[in-house]
Every structure is written in C-alpha cells, then in structure tokens.
Amino acid sequence: MxxxxxxxxxxxxxxxxxxxxxxxxxxxxxxxxxxxxxxxxxxxxxxxIPRVEDLHFVISKILVCKKTLLSGCEIRFLRKEMGLKSNVMAKILSVDPSTLSRWENAKGPVDESSDKLLRVIYMCWASEQRKEVLFQDLLKLEPVIHHGHPSKRIPQPAKIELTAAEWTVPTPGPAFVPANC
Ligand SMILES: [Zn+2]
Known part of the structure; x- marks a missing residue:
C-alpha cells in the first residue's frame, strides 16, 4: 500500500x-x-491487519471466556464469525428472532442460558473448523457468568488490548480455558 x-x-x-x-x-x-x-x-x-481470521479467533476466545454476560455487539460478532444469519442463530438458540435482535441491539440483556449456549456452540464450531479439541475444563464454564441482580454484575471490560504477536504467533494448548480467563 x-x-x-x-x-x-x-x-x-x-x-x-x-x-x-x-x-x-x-x-x-x-x-x-x-x-x-x-x-x-x-x-x-x-x-x-495481518491474518484477520486469526485475530477474530483470538477476540472470540476472549469473549467466550469472559466472566460477564455477552453484550449485544459481542453476540453479533460471534454469530457473524460462525457465518450465521440471525434467523438461523435464533433457531439454534430456540428463541424468537425478535428476541435475538433485541439482544444484539442492546435493547435488553441476553438471558444467561442463551449466553452460555451461544458460547458452547461457538467452541464446538471453532473446534470443528480447526479440526482439534480447543477447550479444556468445559464444566468450569458454569461459574464464569456472574449471577445475581444486573446492578451487581461485574462491569464490562473497558478495553481489550491486543498486540499483533498475540494473534500472528500460534500458541500451543487448548484455546478455551474458562477458569483462567
Ligand atoms: Zn487520498
């Protein structure tokens, strides 16, 4: 350029x-x-931006392992990563398309079970794509989403800072380790 x-x-x-x-x-x-x-x-x-696909994978990993509920744009990001149209995603999550649209447009918080289902679907999809098992301690996914009154929820992280080496140099080991993220 x-x-x-x-x-x-x-x-x-x-x-x-x-x-x-x-x-x-x-x-x-x-x-x-x-x-x-x-x-x-x-x-x-x-x-x-070199290796955009790998960058998006690293971002997705951070989202899937985060301890707070997914925000609307994060739900949309993961859906698009999987190449799914919203009506198909809604069907997979067993929700009405208008519900998914409300979540994605930040008109209301996603419910915890759909949030978790979306993460697990993403993990399985990514494993299928990359042809390896990418998660470890999947059952530890249970406590990552903060329960309780919305006002007591952990605030969303302000910034996700990534250095080119973090997505251009492959890291060994399982990608999704909920407890450590
Ligand atoms: Zn010019």
Whole structure:
C-alpha cells in the first residue's frame, strides 16, 4: 500500500500507534503493532491487519471466556464469525428472532442460558473448523457468568488490548480455558 485508494496521492505510514478496531463491530478492541496509513492529501486512513481470521479467533476466545454476560455487539460478532444469519442463530438458540435482535441491539440483556449456549456452540464450531479439541475444563464454564441482580454484575471490560504477536504467533494448548480467563 503506497498510494491512496481514493485520490492516488502518496500515503504516510504510521507505526506504533494503537488502532481502535471498530470494523470488528465491537467497541473496545485496541490493536497494537500494526501499520496504519494516512493519505497526505485527502486524509483517508486505513490499517493493515495481518491474518484477520486469526485475530477474530483470538477476540472470540476472549469473549467466550469472559466472566460477564455477552453484550449485544459481542453476540453479533460471534454469530457473524460462525457465518450465521440471525434467523438461523435464533433457531439454534430456540428463541424468537425478535428476541435475538433485541439482544444484539442492546435493547435488553441476553438471558444467561442463551449466553452460555451461544458460547458452547461457538467452541464446538471453532473446534470443528480447526479440526482439534480447543477447550479444556468445559464444566468450569458454569461459574464464569456472574449471577445475581444486573446492578451487581461485574462491569464490562473497558478495553481489550491486543498486540499483533498475540494473534500472528500460534500458541500451543487448548484455546478455551474458562477458569483462567
Ligand atoms: Zn487520498
């Protein structure tokens, strides 16, 4: 990438600046160690993200192991990762499409059993895709979702910070270890 895709003027390379990865559909993903480009003429900006598929897998792992209920955009992210349309996802979760839509659009919190089912479905799907068993201590998934009154729930993590090495260098061992996440 050396000229602007919009005006064909030279691009400036920006290194070492954190990148807010809003294209993921998630609000709190910050990427480090990737190159960004800015057009010196029209101001267009873009980032060069290597191995997006692996990055999305790492993000999904974090979501599946998190201790708080999935947010609307996180539910949508996991659904899209599996390439499912919302009506198909609703059917799998045995909920009405309007219920799923309400969750995804943050009009109401997901119920705990659907949240858990979605995580387990994602884990099985990812294992199928990668042709290996990716989880360990699956039964420890039980306590990860905080029970109790919504006001007492653990707040959503403000930011998920990822460095390029975290998704470009493969890590050995099971991917999903609920108790340690
Ligand atoms: Zn330009």
């Amino acid at each position: 050396d000229t602007c895709w919009s005006c064909e003027k030279p691009l400036k390379v920006i290194k070492g600046k954190p990148y807010h990865y809003t294209e993921s559909g998630l609000k709190n993903i910050i990427l480090h160690g990737i190159n960004q480009y800015e057009c010196t003429a029209c101001g267009e900006k873009a980032a060069e």
